[in-house]
Amino acid sequence: MSSLNIIVIGGGAAGFFGAITAAETFPNATVTILEKNRTVLNKVRISGGGRCNVTHACFDNRKLVKYYPRGEKPLRSLLSQFDAASTVDWFERRGVKLKTEADGRMFPATNTSETIVDCLLNTARQLGIQVRTSCGVAALRRNGSSRWSVELLTNETLIADRVLIATGGYPQLMSYSWLPEQTEPLLSPVPSLFTFNTPDSYLLPLAGVSVPDAKVYVLETKQEQRGPVLITHWGFSGPAILRLSAWAARELADAHYRFTLRINWTPDLNDNSLRSKLQDFRQQNGRKQVVSQNPFGLPSRLWQAFAVEAGISDLQRWADLPAKLLNRLAERIINSQFQVSGKTTFKDEFVTCGGISLDGLNQQTLESKAQPGLFFAGEVLDVDGITGGFNFQNAWTTGFIAGLAIGNKASSLQPSSAS
Known part of the structure; x- marks a missing residue:
């Protein structure tokens, strides 16, 4: 032959x-x-x-x-x-x-x-x-x-x-x-492995801030991932986001990369346990300012952004925090939602x-x-x-x-x- x-x-x-x-x-x-x-x-x-x-x-x-x-x-x-x-x-x-x-x-x-x-x-x-x-x-x-x-x-x-x-x-x-x-x-x-663009996100000024453990979801689907999340000047990246983009690749393409991203920044806590922890912290740290004291070990700039977005002033003390504002703060910690409109390919x-x-x-x-x-x-x-x-x-x-x-x-x- x-x-x-x-x-x-x-x-x-x-x-x-x-x-x-x-x-x-x-x-x-x-x-x-x-x-x-x-x-x-x-x-x-x-x-x-x-x-x-x-x-x-x-x-x-x-x-x-x-x-x-x-x-x-x-x-x-x-x-x-x-x-x-x-x-x-x-x-x-x-x-x-x-x-x-x-x-x-x-x-x-x-x-x-x-x-x-x-x-x-x-x-x-x-x-x-x-x-x-x-x-x-x-x-x-x-x-x-x-x-x-x-x-x-x-x-x-x-x-x-x-x-x-x-x-x-x-x-x-x-x-x-x-x-x-x-x-x-x-x-x-x-495409698979891409980051999410959220041009209207109030967190964009925090580019470079990362959270080592968060849970991310694509609303109205079963897609979710857990791991590090990085805030970027265009939206969100990090291992959890990239994994989510990979497993949800077809669904996100079908949605033309327009969907709602939900983030739980304290994934070991559910709604009840989160609110309970906030109440306990409030009782023990009543004289301290909310924006400067956070019970979850989140990056200080991220915590401050949550507080501002919830309508909490810089001088607001834990003891004087109304239930309405406490609920708003809890919502931003455990149920942050962002409108995604587009993607960015991960590096090269x-x-x-x-x-x-x-x-x-x-x-x-x-x-x-x-x-x-x-x-x-x-x-x-x-x-x-x-x-x-x-x-x-x-x-x-x-x-x-x-x-x-x-x-x-x-x-x-x-x-x-x-x-």
Whole structure:
């Protein structure tokens, strides 16, 4: 049999990992990476503030899959082939030591993403993988019964026996139009991992103030999350907000990013226990001013903003606080509501919800059921995680699995009747 010609479309984390695994597993194959941009591994370079959050130190796969709003079920099987521990081992065997931070995120010990970029580039070079940049793909078509024509935007056409698509997520459905006809089920992409814009919020002047533990809700849905919340000059951010945006991605897109956000700034207290604590504090600190004494350990500027918004003056003492104003204060602590009108993408780490459905793929190999010889990996799949290294872990896992299988003889190199 002549040497297999494998083309990987996409020079990001999943594309490189798939190409490297394919070249190591099938040493007689010719492997080429095509990247539409002038440089490769761009997201690896900028992620984690330029440090690259390689993965997360969660080595129990039953827990790890809970960090993925979409893809939890298929990931259970995929991670059994290549998980976070496998990622750590893979890089360490190539001289890249990873370190774990207090929140579980794992970075290269050098604290620079260039360490990861250099590792992938050098490994690819050693394996003879050809990396071509400024090579955008205009169309991908069947060439005969088993081969593929990869038509580039430069009008050049390449021929491949197997193709791995690892282009990352696309923001619009039309961006997938270059894929072959009768391809896999495609779920319309919408953004995930974004912050909330609240232009009318009275808290905007408090930009930079954070609360380590709050509970956030999207009213009229079942979506809620708990964790740190950061007040920004445009609205709200922080881990709890980003997680909420991820799990509610489709509902918020359907609402055109206009909805009511509710925040409980003291999530261990319900309405009754909060009011009871306020009354107790009032009795014990009657002579003190409300704006300067807060019983919940909230940031002083935030507490003062609540007091002002409730109509409490700077000189108001706890002992003289009318029940009406006490109730207003309690409402702002446990039931703050803000009108969200728009979103802001989280830094440069754009993540999409949607893409190629895993239902249309062999979930052991990530090969298309309808188009044998066509494989998918990374964020082009309808799999996305929250921040913390989970999206890179998806890239390493799916890239490895596709690369491991891409050189195997397909059960049938004729397209199946599945659509």
